[in-house]
Amino acid sequence: MIFMEKYEKLLNMLMDFNDSIRFAAVCNKDGEILWNSQRKGLKNIIPLDDTKKTLKRAINAWQERSTITDKVGRGLYVIAAYEKIK
Secondary structure (H helix, E strand, O other): OHHHHHHHHHHHHHHHHOOOOOEEEEEOOOOOEEEEEEOOOOOOOOOHHHHHHHHHHHHHHHHHHHHHHHHHOOOOOOOOOOOOOO
């Protein structure tokens, strides 16, 4: 439960930091969304199923990055920004 409170706080800070962020999520290494925040009054542009697929692709990228952990350290987080959405 403590982690959930930290996730909520982190995502709220992110949303407060940039008004352009519509949706933010924390997921585990299996792609399961542990916590998410969506800006009030806005509708999702990307359906949740597509978001989950994107998360799985990101997880695969993390697994690839693990081959350089001994050189750069353990990965901590990723933020994705696109031309049309953040």
